Amino acid sequence: xxxxxxxxxxxxxxxxxxxxxxxxxxxTWAAWASDAFNAEKPxxxxxNLFGSTELVESDEVKLKVPRIAENGxxxxxxxxxxxxxxxxxxxxxxxxxxxxxxxxxIPAGTxxxxxxxxxxxxxxxxxxxxxxxxxxFSKSQEVKVTLxxxxx
Amino acid sequence: xxxxxxxxxxxxxxxxxxxxxxxTGRRVNxxxxxxxxxxxxxxxxxxxxxxxxxxxxxxxxxSQNPYLAFSFEGxxxxxSLALRWxxxxxxxxxxxxxxx
Numbered sequence: 001x002x003x004x005x006x007x008x009x010x011x012x013x014x015x016x017x018x019x020x021x022x023x024x025x026x027x028t029w030a031a032w033a034s035d036a037f038n039a040e041k042p043x044x045x046x047x048n049l050f051g052s053t054e055l056v057e058s059d060e061v062k063l064k065v066p067r068i069a070e071n072g073x074x075x076x077x078x079x080x081x082x083x084x085x086x087x088x089x090x091x092x093x094x095x096x097x098x099x100x101x102x103x104x105x106i107p108a109g110t111x112x113x114x115x116x117x118x119x120x121x122x123x124x125x126x127x128x129x130x131x132x133x134x135x136x137f138s139k140s141q142e143v144k145v146t147l148x149x150x151x152x
Numbered sequence: 153x154x155x156x157x158x159x160x161x162x163x164x165x166x167x168x169x170x171x172x173x174x175x176t177g178r179r180v181n182x183x184x185x186x187x188x189x190x191x192x193x194x195x196x197x198x199x200x201x202x203x204x205x206x207x208x209x210x211x212x213x214x215s216q217n218p219y220l221a222f223s224f225e226g227x228x229x230x231x232s233l234a235l236r237w238x239x240x241x242x243x244x245x246x247x248x249x250x251x252x
Contacts, residue, residue, distance in 0.1 A: 032194045037211040074215040093213055097178065101213040104222070110205050111163070115221040119213045 036100050042092055042127070045100040049090060050136055055129060061139035063128040072120040072145035079128040080113035087131045089114055095124035120145045155249035157233055164227030164251055166198060166206070168220040170237055176212040193218060196237040200227060227251050
């Protein structure tokens with residue numbers, strides 16, 4: 001069957017709309033990463049956030065977090081690195097109901113050095129993941145919690 | 153939201169303390185036995201001269217009254233920074249801070 005003029009125009013409209021829809025995410029910042037935040041296992045969170053679970057352990061990722069936390073409700077964490085071309089820094093707590101805690105975008109000109117305070121539901125491993133040059137580098141440390149920060 | 157921004161050696165250091173309950177949605181009100189609905193900051197941004205210099209996305213495991221510290225290159229004494237957070241219920245807070 002030959003394509004009529006009307007049909008051809010319709011196809012043109014549909015495909016150009018689809019193109020526009022695909023192009024917009026490139027010009028704006030990513031929306032809140034709901035799939036990654038709602039994941040209940042670290043591997044699922046990595047997959048949903050980075051599209052990969054291949055993390056390379058690296059001492060270049062400087063993770064500063066106390067070994068023992070009296071109050072799991074507010075554990076100070078700092079992450080920094082001397083790596084170049086850092087795109088993002090993310091924090092995961094292995095045994096929290098939702099492991100992904102926070103993710104920070106590092107635009108060019110912003111230093112790969114952030115500090116915050118996080119919750120640990122129980123004694124767990126805290127992992128910092130730095131995305132640099134498209135690769136994922138991580139560093140983990142166990143934090144013993146004597147009083148949990150979630151539930152109640 | 154409290155913001156302190158200071159420039160030294162051409163690097164601006166920003167410290168933010170947002171006032172927010174960061175309810176996880178898993179806590180139970182002990183008197184009524186009902187779950188306290190989730191209310192937490194999802195995104196916090198900082199702009200300088202119309203450019204995003206920092207963007208944070210939070211889940212429920214960030215502590216109550218979130219604290220953040222970060223630094224960026226540039227920034228001039230007396231210039232202003234535009235900070236903004238929004239939470240999962242649609243609440244927004246904006247704050248302008250002067251670099252000292």
